[in-house]
Amino acid sequence: MKVPPLAHWVMLPLLVMVWAVATWWIDSSLLPSPLAVLQTLQQEAASGELQRHLTVTLQRVAISFALAMALGTLMGLAMGRSPLLNALLDPLLVLLLNLPALVLIILLYVWFGLIEVAAVMAVVINKIPNVAVTLREGARSLDLRLEQMASVYRFSTWQRLTQVWLPQLFPYLMAATRGGLALIWKIVLVVELLGRSDGIGFQLHLAFQVFDVAGLLAYSLAFIAVVQLIELAILQPMERRASRWRTVGGHHA
Numbered sequence: 001m002k003v004p005p006l007a008h009w010v011m012l013p014l015l016v017m018v019w020a021v022a023t024w025w026i027d028s029s030l031l032p033s034p035l036a037v038l039q040t041l042q043q044e045a046a047s048g049e050l051q052r053h054l055t056v057t058l059q060r061v062a063i064s065f066a067l068a069m070a071l072g073t074l075m076g077l078a079m080g081r082s083p084l085l086n087a088l089l090d091p092l093l094v095l096l097l098n099l100p101a102l103v104l105i106i107l108l109y110v111w112f113g114l115i116e117v118a119a120v121m122a123v124v125i126n127k128i129p130n131v132a133v134t135l136r137e138g139a140r141s142l143d144l145r146l147e148q149m150a151s152v153y154r155f156s157t158w159q160r161l162t163q164v165w166l167p168q169l170f171p172y173l174m175a176a177t178r179g180g181l182a183l184i185w186k187i188v189l190v191v192e193l194l195g196r197s198d199g200i201g202f203q204l205h206l207a208f209q210v211f212d213v214a215g216l217l218a219y220s221l222a223f224i225a226v227v228q229l230i231e232l233a234i235l236q237p238m239e240r241r242a243s244r245w246r247t248v249g250g251h252h253a
Helices: 005-009 011-026 034-047 049-081 083-098 101-112 116-140 144-152 157-195 200-209 213-252
Strands: none
Touching (some): 116 157, 157 200
16 A cells, blocks of 8 residues: 555654653753754854755765765676676675774774775775675676577667666666665764764764754754755655666567
8 A cells, every 4th residue: 555645744743743742841951952953953054054064975975975886886797797706706795794884984094094085985995895795686687588689689788788787787776876875874974973074974073072962963954854855856756767767678678
């Protein structure tokens, strides 16, 4: 049964009401009211700080995501199509998958210093193995009969890419994209908290130092709102559109 879109928003005012009641009941500075958080949010937006730090964080997310998806996709496809490469690279993949993100971030900061390149590298290296594992399975699932058909009909490289490979790889690409963004959002905040002088993670670190819970919640909610907007405005429509294209492409193939 399909849930009406309106039902997704019913929980939001309910959570705000519970939050307001809990604030009144506890009556502590450690749990500011929704109104206090909203006022803090307005103050930060009016000063321009909120927009500046959000922009910096989103830039890091975009750069890290693009690099991780590109490198992870290439690595995964190569491993999925070549047993030799898979045997050589699989131990490295397992190592990276089990290496805690925090350890890698600290090591890169120690080795390269608290610089932007180290911050982006930490995020990219943390994400590449997840993308590679997903796309490796996609490469292994490619239908050999479709490859043979493409050869018989002398498909060009572009036709092979758009009508044979991408329709089959699309579910794996979307899985890597959705999972990748979910992971990268979190790692970027940790990277900023530990070693950058701007971004949402840095602001959360400053608020934590002075126990500014209103500031913590204000920046966190602003970040969550942007993430949800990207999900609703970009990822979900892209997935629906590409699913239709995949069906059409599969029929043509």
